[in-house]
Every structure is written in C-alpha cells, then in structure tokens.
Amino acid sequence: HAGKVVVVGGGFGGATAAKYLKRANPAIEVILVEPAETFYTCPFSNLHLGGLRSMDEIAHGYDELQDRYGVRVIHARAEDVDAAAHKVTLSTGSELDYDRLVLSPGIDIRWNALEGYDEAAAEKAPHAWKAGSQTEKLRAQLEAMEDGGTFVMVAPENPFRCPPGPYERASLVANYLAQYKPKSKVLILDAKDNFSKQGLFMEGWEQLYGDRIEWVGLSNDGRVTRVDAERLEVETEFGTVHKADVLNVIPPQKAGWIAERAGVTDDSGWVPVKPETFESRQVEDIYVIGDATVAAPMPKSGFCANAQAKVVAAAIAASLESRPAPEAYWTNTCYSLVGPEYGISVAGVYRVVDGAIAEVEGSGGVSQTGAPSATRALEAQYAVGWYNAICQDTWG
Ligand code: FAD
Numbered sequence: 001h002a003g004k005v006v007v008v009g010g011g012f013g014g015a016t017a018a019k020y021l022k023r024a025n026p027a028i029e030v031i032l033v034e035p036a037e038t039f040y041t042c043p044f045s046n047l048h049l050g051g052l053r054s055m056d057e058i059a060h061g062y063d064e065l066q067d068r069y070g071v072r073v074i075h076a077r078a079e080d081v082d083a084a085a086h087k088v089t090l091s092t093g094s095e096l097d098y099d100r101l102v103l104s105p106g107i108d109i110r111w112n113a114l115e116g117y118d119e120a121a122a123e124k125a126p127h128a129w130k131a132g133s134q135t136e137k138l139r140a141q142l143e144a145m146e147d148g149g150t151f152v153m154v155a156p157e158n159p160f161r162c163p164p165g166p167y168e169r170a171s172l173v174a175n176y177l178a179q180y181k182p183k184s185k186v187l188i189l190d191a192k193d194n195f196s197k198q199g200l201f202m203e204g205w206e207q208l209y210g211d212r213i214e215w216v217g218l219s220n221d222g223r224v225t226r227v228d229a230e231r232l233e234v235e236t237e238f239g240t241v242h243k244a245d246v247l248n249v250i251p252p253q254k255a256g257w258i259a260e261r262a263g264v265t266d267d268s269g270w271v272p273v274k275p276e277t278f279e280s281r282q283v284e285d286i287y288v289i290g291d292a293t294v295a296a297p298m299p300k301s302g303f304c305a306n307a308q309a310k311v312v313a314a315a316i317a318a319s320l321e322s323r324p325a326p327e328a329y330w331t332n333t334c335y336s337l338v339g340p341e342y343g344i345s346v347a348g349v350y351r352v353v354d355g356a357i358a359e360v361e362g363s364g365g366v367s368q369t370g371a372p373s374a375t376r377a378l379e380a381q382y383a384v385g386w387y388n389a390i391c392q393d394t395w396g
Pocket of ligand 1: 008009010011012013014033034035036039041042043044045046076077078079104105106107128129130161162165166169256257258289290291292300301302303304305333334335336
C-alpha cells in the first residue's frame with residue numbers, strides 16, 4: 001500500500017498536484033474530485049472579454065490525467081471533510097477515505113461583504129472572477145453596450161486572486177472599445193492606492209488608450225461601499241454615485257468554502273500553511289495550495305498554485321515513505337496584456353527563510369519602463385507561450 005491521496009479541486013493547483021503525485025510515485029492511488037468536466041481558465045479569460053479569444057480556447061479537460069497518468073477523476077463536489085476519520089463526503093453521497101488530503105478549492109466570494117453585492121446582484125453586475133458563465137455574461141453585456149457607455153469596474157482591497165488581473169481586464173476592455181465603441185470609457189473605482197505593475201500599466205494605457213481608462217484610487221474616493229445592481233449604480237465612501245452601463249464588481253474574497261468545512265481556515269478566511277510543505281497549520285494530513293492559502297509574498301496566481309502543487313506532491317510522496325520533504329522553492333511570473341501586442345510581466349523566486357516564505361533577494365523584478373514597442377510585443381508572445389506551457393503542465 002503506497003498510500004491514497006484525495007485531491008479536491010481540478011484547477012491550477014489541484015490538477016497539477018494530482019499529476020505530479022503520480023509522477024513522483026505511480027503506485028500512489030490518486031483521486032481528483034472536481035465538479036466540472038470542463039475547466040475554463042481565468043488566465044486569458046480577459047482576452048475573451050476583449051473579443052480576442054473564444055471560450056473553447058481557454059477550456060481544458062481531464063482525459064490526459066486519467067488516461068495517461070492514472071489519476072481517478074470523480075466529477076462531484078466535496079461536501080464535507082472529517083479530518084479525524086480521514087474521510088471526504090461527496091455530493092454524490094459517497095465517501096472517500098484518504099491518507100493525505102490536498103485542497104485546492106480556489107476562492108469564494110464574500111457575499112454581502114460589499115453592501116448590495118449578493119448572488120442575485122452577480123447576475124446583473126458580474127464579477128467574472130471565476131471563469132465560465134460569469135465571463136460570458138460580462139462579455140455579452142459589453143457587446144450589447146451602446147457606443148458612448150461607461151464600463152465601471154469595482155476593484156477590491158488586498159489580498160485577492162490575481163493582483164494584476166483587474167488592470168489587464170480594464171486594458172483589454174479598452175482595446176475592444178477603442179475598436180468597436182470609440183466613444184465609450186472605462187472607469188476603475190479602486191479600494192486601494194497602489195496596484196501591481198501600476199507604473200507599467202499606466203504607461204501602456206497612456207500610449208495605447210489615451211484617456212479612455214480612468215483610475216480612481218482610495219485616496220480620491222475610489223472605494224465603493226454600496227452596489228445597486230438593479231440600477232447599475234455604485235456609491236463610494238464619501239457618497240459619490242457612479243452610474244454604469246456595464247458594471248463589473250470584483251468583490252472581496254476568501255478561501256473556497258470546503259476549506260472552512262475542513263477546519264483549515266483562520267479568522268482571515270484564508271488558510272495558514274506550514275511554508276516548507278504547505279500542510280495546514282491547523283489540521284494534520286491536509287495540504288492546501290493555491291489561492292486559498294496565505295502564502296504572501298507569493299501572489300494568488302495560477303503560476304504559484306502550479307508551483308505550490310509540485311512542492312506538495314513531492315512532500316506527500318516523501319511523507320508516505322517516511323522520508324523528509326525535499327527543500328522547497330517556488331517561482332512565479334505574472335504576464336499581463338495591456339494590448340494584444342503589448343505585454344508586461346512581474347517575476348519572483350521564493351524560498352523559506354527563518355520559517356517564513358520570502359522572495360529571494362535580487363531575483364525576479366518587473367519589465368522595464370520606457371521599453372521599446374518591440375520589447376512589449378515580445379512579452380505579449382511570451383505570455384501566450386507561458387499560457388500554453390502551464391496548461392500543458394497542468395492538464396495536458
Ligand atoms: P482554481 O484554479 O480556481 O481551481 C479551483 C477548483 O476547485 C475549481 O475547478 C472548482 O470547481 C474546484 N472546487 C472548489 N470547491 C470544490 C469542492 N468543494 N469540491 C470539488 N471541487 C471544488 N494567474 C496567473 O498565473 N496568470 C494569469 O495571467 C492570470 N490571469 C488571471 C486573470 C483573471 C481575470 C483572474 C480572475 C485570475 C487570473 N489568474 C492568473 C489567477 C488564477 O486564475 C488563480 O490564481 C488560479 O486559478 C488558482 O488556482 P487554484 O487551484 O487555487 O484555484
């Protein structure tokens with residue numbers, strides 16, 4: 001008996017963990033639990049919003065994991081975890097026992113944390129912060145918008161999934177508007193004063209879109225405190241009401257709810273982990289990866305979820321053989337497209353220093369400001385290369 005591992009969630013973290021457990025030791029029984037038969041990636045979903053990529057081009061399935069790697073994939077939802085008995089209950093009613101459990105459930109929305117933003121409101125003012133029907137809804141609204149309309153985006157405080165994601169989205173929406181609805185604008189109302197790759201985004205916005213994108217930060221009354229999805233209106237901290245033609249609310253988030261059921265979240269709503277192995281700090285034999293975790297300074301990115309999954313696969317394979325886990329390190333690159341031929345990036349390398357995750361000094365960095373357009377075009381190509389490679393590594 002080489003051991004039995006149940007993995008919950010077939011996104012960037014979970015699918016990678018399942019595959020790399022099998023690669024570490026094919027004798028380990030690996031079961032992946034994921035409700036969806038097709039996974040739509042958030043990475044490049046902003047290209048769909050901008051009319052640059054179809055949903056089929058960001059869709060991935062689980063055949064390779066099953067047929068080539070021998071992962072058993074069950075399309076169901078994990079409903080409960082009994083950590084003491086080492087059992088997971090599924091939406092089908094069946095139970096799975098495990099030696100080790102991996103949770104990579106991504107994020108859930110904190111409904112009503114922002115006044116007026118509940119599940120019904122998300123039908124009118126989509127978040128599109130999980131890719132799939134929400135992405136399609138927002139795209140349809142954008143397509144139906146009259147020329148001269150305003151696309152209003154509400155951006156959240158830290159921490160949240162994909163720090164540069166809102167600003168890439170604003171860019172690709174502006175790119176679409178510039179071509180098809182040239183009298184229209186993008187207004188970003190932000191709950192913070194600084195955002196990822198801000199200088200680079202702003203340089204690109206000025207070059208490509210002039211004043212089409214307006215960004216209002218916290219200090220300039222950018223923090224939205226109430227949403228009226230029916231009227232497509234939002235109200236800020238100091239009482240300014242903004243009317244949208246299309247309203248995209250990116251709300252406050254927390255770890256996917258199954259993490260709370262498993263008892264691994266803390267008061268923040270996220271999951272504290274032991275940095276060396278990403279085992280839960282609170283519950284033995286449960287490993288948590290991806291957006292659900294507190295892993296700063298690593299961002300909540302698909303790249304990091306994939307990197308964390310490999311560390312967890314190696315740590316679990318070792319622990320099932322009573323060997324110590326190998327020393328962990330992680331890398332990340334977040335590419336963003338400011339335009340279809342205008343890419344920028346931020347990269348980092350991380351290790352454990354004095355019991356905490358730290359960015360290795362002198363590693364990584366961001367794209368240069370003031371770089372020639374040929375450099376930006378090259379980075380846009382690297383972004384596509386990155387997308388193809390990580391999807392191959394995760395589901396292929
Ligand atoms: P996910 O990939 O979301 O996977 C979670 C899975 O768990 C889902 O399939 C869900 O169905 C499943 N699940 C949840 N609960 C249960 C349950 N109870 N039972 C069974 N299954 C369950 N990252 C990058 O690296 N590069 C980018 O360019 C990039 N662009 C982005 C753009 C946007 C607009 C957004 C929103 C995000 C972007 N990201 C990007 C971030 C990236 O999408 C996430 O960091 C990544 O998906 C995290 O992986 P995960 O495994 O934690 O969660």
